[in-house]
Amino acid sequence: MDDPRITEVAGSGVPIYGDDVDTDRILPARFLKETTFENMADYLFYDARRDEDGFNDHPLNRFPDAEIAVVNENFGCGSSREHAPQAMLRWGIDGVVGESFAEIFADNCKSLGVPTATADAETVEDLQAWIEANPDGEIPIDVEAETVTYGGETVAVDIDDATREALVDGIWDTTALMRANVNRVAETAASLPYVD
């Protein structure tokens, strides 16, 4: 496996506007019946990105190569489906900056190694406007220092302590964490009378 430590994510941005963007918008329920997450990127904001004439001017259509999403308040609310952050990650989004996030959504992001950073409304709106003017501009999120840099300016953001620690120390991936202890698992399993 690659080094799981995530100290910085960077790339160009996409502003996804609106408060209370729920997971049904991010990933419509009818795609939950698919048996893998593989195609989820295709369904990201599926309905929001289309109108009768095909693709509309949704930000994801305008900034298809973005790696950093910049969102507003209570992003990811609604159902706890892991399909929503999976779809974003598979689209190419490696980090999200927003005014605030729904708790389970942020948790799901953490378990995929995607940092969620919060900032006040003014900062977020400035950043969204800057992306519109600089579609190819780099936006590094420094996870350890809790900053976001754009256009030569560095601003402070907030990344929840447990998430920051997990990402920076590379302990967000429970599968990897637990695989490190295979020998002890074998011992514990062997001590259980019902395991042959």
Add this chain to the structure above:
Amino acid sequence: MSGGTLYDQVWERHRVTTLPNGQDQLCVGLHLVHEVTSPQAFSMLDERDLEVAFPDRTFATTDHIVPTTTDGRDRPLADDQAEEMLSALEENVDESGITFFGLDSDRQGITHVVAPELGLTQPGMTVACGDSHTATHGAFGAIGVGVGTSQIRDIFATGCIAAEKQQVRRIQVEGSLGDGVYAKDVILQIIRQLGVDGGVGHVYEYGGPAIRELDMEGRLAICNMSIEGGARAGYVNPDETTYEYLRGREYVPEGEEFEELKAYWESIKSDEDAEYDDVVTVDVDDLDPLVTWGINPGQVVELSDPVPAPGSFETETEQDAACRALDHMNLEPGDSMLGYDVDVAFLGTCTNGRVSDFRQAAAVLAGHTVADDVRALAVPGSETVRRTCEQEGIDEVFGEAGFEWRRAGCSMCLAMNDDSLVGDEVCASSSNRNFVGRQGSKEGRTVLMSPATVAAAAIEGEVADCRRFLDDSPAHTAAEDVSEVAD
């Protein structure tokens, strides 16, 4: 072994280590898999080039999407997505060497019905499944937890879950149950008393005389609905009832090996002086049959009581919930649930789809017929349950009464197959959730109740007291006939 509660002891036995993120790494003793929540986890495993670590401790079945008519089970299934899910599971279990009770197996059924009846679930185990009703297995003194997709991947890859320990609340159930009052009524009463989120941060330990008197199937029904009370898991300390239930089951060893295993089972139970984070007493003496009147499983009344007014609830959240419930159910405060019109009667699920549930309902149905305008569905929780009922002639009691006797699956519990409510139909249901839309129609209305009460509602075409049918004489005799066959 250290003392404390059964939960403490099972946790300690299965704890591998504490992870750098602060969670405990716990061995999973039994991993149950079904078609809806596993495919994404299997493909995540593939993406990382990993294999299933403990295929021998993993068992799969198919339940959520399966058709419950015999013809409907021909392959390929009529619903493309259902067929795709089932084929994906077949491929995955095949590659991983996991035992699979598929559509062609005579052991197929709902995970939480199949594992207990085959003796896969045993005391002192940890059980995990990508399904919120995994608490069911706690009836054996096991710790059953429902898990999400990433955790299923964790278990496939490592045989473990990462988890935080919960607090333990002892629920002491005093008194004894009257005729026509069952385990389902007890758990509805507990959820009414403690609330649908009363269990958040807790596991529930059910005990006391009323629990001791219950058979294993009753205990399974109670533990099953722990999640409806907000608890992460629920369990009953094992006793002779538990050990005798397990003796002779397919996956339980015999002879000396059984005695050895039993010694382990007996060594794991809550100490007499175990300390609980909380103790609550629930009295079930004089309890009447209960039904839900609303759209969450805590909105419950005894049949003799009127539907409550929103103002009678303490918190604003509960009051709002009551207003929405009255509106959805088309009820007024003060109405009685007795006499509430019913269009569909549904008997089955992982709560109440076991042999004793069908026996109890048959005792009510015998010698009666389903009301003309009621559609009545009996769906065994497993093919094993179906066969046992058929050997006892219970299917005939249902058939003669006018119930459709189906094949095993989740069916109308969540309507992922063809069994669904239509429009604003009212369903008298032995399932566990009465959320809006749960049974397949947004306007549909669900009234949760015991299997015997479902049978009474089917006969009357309205919510009715099952005790009437247990007492009145021609039916009474017929009912006794059935229970004789049943024993």
